[in-house]
Amino acid sequence: METIKSCLTKKTKLLKDNYVKVPKLEARLLLAKTFNKDLNWTYSNTEKKISTKKIRVYEKLIKQKINRIPTAYLLGNKEFYSMNFKVNRNTLIPRPETESMIDEIKKNFKKNKKFNILDLGTGSGCILLSILQEFKKSVGIGVDKYLKTINVAKTNSKKNYLSSRSKFITLDWNNPKFLKKILQTNKNFTSRNKFQLIVSNPPYLLKNEMKSIMPEVKYEPYESLYDNKDGLSFYKMILPKIHSLISSNGYICFEINPKSSNKINKICKKNGFANFKFIKDLSKKKRFILIKN
């Protein structure tokens, strides 16, 4: 029987030969998944023997990795803002750059403030649930076009003990009844008319960017990446309507494609917003727009 150590050595080499990045870590993560243990376990059990049955499970995961299935999908979860989120092929994998949005919100809202949030295109629910985790008196609604996606967000709200302060609904922002449905849901859930904070990380890749996405990204939901147009559909659709949703002195924070910042600047001005700024991410790219109503 093989030991963990010998198996790890072989599979690391196999991943490396197949050009998988950080093969050592990937081999370990997938081994931990095979045994339903954490990464530390793989370091402290190197001489443990692996059964043929477990080897088969491990080899299947390794094969999927070689086929570039994202590790987060193979593990079934992803960390975001120090919280653990279930992910699957119905959700975008939360990105580290999105975490800066939570930092920005923390600069603008007091820790004990009671406020209500709307998250458009919630995916795994990572943005909304991280904000709720930071602001213990806040409540929020997450919206996504797909029921299967919303079901993952709901699981994440339960997993992180936030289901009493969050509500997730399936709704397309292009639906003519979009505003009516959001306002009604808000009224029923929070007894309020408007939101103090509206956040979103909408699909914003450009057509030419879609042609050169990494093989792993091709496994993520197409509509979470690209709007089939110019990567601006969300901003063009939402900003003219958002006055009906945002309370006075409320904040709007959207993730953006750094390449589209000039165009988004124009869309904001055209829709009567004057008080806004772009926020850079850790690699100094304009990654968010923060609008004050």
Ligand SMILES: C[S@@+](CC[C@H](N)C(=O)[O-])C[C@H]1O[C@@H](n2cnc3c(N)ncnc32)[C@H](O)[C@@H]1O
């Ligand atoms: C870039 S993902 C963001 C997911 C999550 N908020 C995050 O940051 O990881 C965009 C999300 O918008 C949703 N979406 C795309 N088009 C939509 C539409 N017309 N109406 C509602 N949601 C939509 C997608 O299903 C996807 O979950």
